[in-house]
Amino acid sequence: MTIWVDASAGASGDMLLGALIGAGVPLALLQDAVDAVSPEPVALRAEQVDRGGLLATRCHVEVADSSTHRTWRDVRDLLVAAGLDEQVRAAALAVFARLAAAEGAVHGHDADDVHLHEVGALDAIADVVGVCAGLAHLRDRVGGPVVVGTVAVGSGRVGAAHGSLPVPVPAVVALLRGAPSYAGPPGAAPAEMCTPTGAALLSTLGDAWGPQPALVLEDVGVGAGGRDPDTHANVVRVLAGPAVDAGPTRPPATDEELVLEANVDDLDPRLWPGVLEALMAAGAADAWLTPVLMKKGRPAHTLSVLVRPEHAAAVRGVVFRETSTIGLREHPVTKRALPREVVEVQVAGAPVRVKVSRHEGRAVTAQPEWEDVAAVARVAGRPARAVLAEARSQAWRLLEEDTAWS
Numbered sequence: 159m160t161i162w163v164d165a166s167a168g169a170s171g172d173m174l175l176g177a178l179i180g181a182g183v184p185l186a187l188l189q190d191a192v193d194a195v196s197p198e199p200v201a202l203r204a205e206q207v208d209r210g211g212l213l214a215t216r217c218h219v220e221v222a223d224s225s226t227h228r229t230w231r232d233v234r235d236l237l238v239a240a241g242l243d244e245q246v247r248a249a250a251l252a253v254f255a256r257l258a259a260a261e262g263a264v265h266g267h268d269a270d271d272v273h274l275h276e277v278g279a280l281d282a283i284a285d286v287v288g289v290c291a292g293l294a295h296l297r298d299r300v301g302g303p304v305v306v307g308t309v310a311v312g313s314g315r316v317g318a319a320h321g322s323l324p325v326p327v328p329a330v331v332a333l334l335r336g337a338p339s340y341a342g343p344p345g346a347a348p349a350e351m352c353t354p355t356g357a358a359l360l361s362t363l364g365d366a367w368g369p370q371p372a373l374v375l376e377d378v379g380v381g382a383g384g385r386d387p388d389t390h391a392n393v394v395r396v397l398a399g400p401a402v403d404a405g406p407t408r409p410p411a412t413d414e415e416l417v418l419e420a421n422v423d424d425l426d427p428r429l430w431p432g433v434l435e436a437l438m439a440a441g442a443a444d445a446w447l448t449p450v451l452m453k454k455g456r457p458a459h460t461l462s463v464l465v466r467p468e469h470a471a472a473v474r475g476v477v478f479r480e481t482s483t484i485g486l487r488e489h490p491v492t493k494r495a496l497p498r499e500v501v502e503v504q505v506a507g508a509p510v511r512v513k514v515s516r517h518e519g520r521a522v523t524a525q526p527e528w529e530d531v532a533a534v535a536r537v538a539g540r541p542a543r544a545v546l547a548e549a550r551s552q553a554w555r556l557l558e559e560d561t562a563w564s
């Protein structure tokens with residue numbers, strides 16, 4: 159399962175909230191998370207609006223007084239004391255920590271003492287906590303990873319607490335280092351399209367940067383920005399659905415591929431599953447870990463990634479961003495892959511896709527898609543191994559005339 163964020167017209171906290179609501183996240187779930195953190199009343203309200211001819215969800219964050227200035231330390235205390243889901247708390251802390259580090263670097267202050275000005279106000283706290291809660295909900299429902307497309311940052315100048323700032327504003331520049339960004343849609347008038355809060359959310363919660371991965375679209379959310387310019391639809395979109403294994407962005411490898419490798423002995427082991435998932439989302443054909451004993455007798459892992467050359471840059475980006483390695487070995491390899499096709503069978507009245515590989519025209523393997531097997535097992539209340547066995551035997555029945563041993 160994959161979530162793709164289309165930020166090609168920019169992103170801000172309230173635009174992302176609107177997109178998540180549009181993708182089916184209940185408003186009440188976001189409101190509960192905000193209420194858990196905010197010391198004063200903050201109301202979220204959603205309405206359907208027109209943005210450049212598109213129907214979009216505008217999320218209003220209504221606060222009695224949003225002018226309170228807080229340091230990162232104050233915001234952290236609020237988050238730590240809040241009765242929040244642990245996953246949402248950790249995500250919100252990470253987003254604000256990144257925002258504070260960026261502001262600190264830009265202004266030359268210690269991150270802890272950074273005065274968050276506009277971003278410290280209650281509405282921005284609501285934006286961050288709401289988006290973290292909404293994304294966690296969507297991830298629970300459809301799974302990860304979250305891939306973020308090229309971000310429109312805008313151009314021109316904008317008025318802020320420091321006076322007039324160039325766009326992209328300095329905090330956005332710091333937050334989007336290493337990310338694909340551009341000024342904005344052709345012909346767009348100068349404006350701030352990505353705010354520091356939007357950039358902090360995308361760069362912290364995203365697992366990888368890149369174009370839309372192959373996915374079977376299920377949920378779509380279109381989040382509206384405050385302005386409605388004539389030149390383009392001022393929206394951010396969230397697209398979610400099951401990943402497609404053998405889609406056009408990840409074709410079965412035949413000839414030229416690369417294996418990228420690094421020995422890593424200092425990464426928190428809990429991070430590895432997310433790293434492998436992000437590598438696959440970035441276009442890797444496969445990614446795996448091998449336990450090794452490194453120099454100085456250190457237990458470590460060799461990370462290996464098989465990738466076609468056109469996806470190598472994106473995969474290198476994930477390795478350097480998500481792991482602690484500072485170098486990669488690269489070997490060209492020749493791979494021979496059997497031709498594959500997908501057939502569909504029915505188990506307990508639900509479809510299960512089965513990947514069939516052929517050698518010299520004859521079917522030699524029939525492998526049910528694990529995502530489909532798990533979904534049928536969950537819905538039908540059957541053991542996954544029973545669903546797996548039935549899907550496989552049905553596939554072989556379909557292929558009876560066509561196997562290597564018939």
Ligand SMILES: O=C([S-])c1cc(C(=O)S)c[n+]([C@@H]2O[C@H](COP(=O)(O)O)[C@@H](O)[C@H]2O)c1
Pocket residue numbers: 170171261264273274275276277282316317318319320323327328329330350353354355356
């Ligand atoms: O107030 C501060 S310190 C501030 C810094 C910067 C820098 O880039 S540095 C930018 N801004 C502007 O504030 C508004 C609100 O941003 P949100 O992220 O809270 O939506 C926006 O126009 C920023 O460019 C403020």
Ligand code: NI
Pocket residue numbers: 261264265320329
């Ligand atoms: Ni600033």
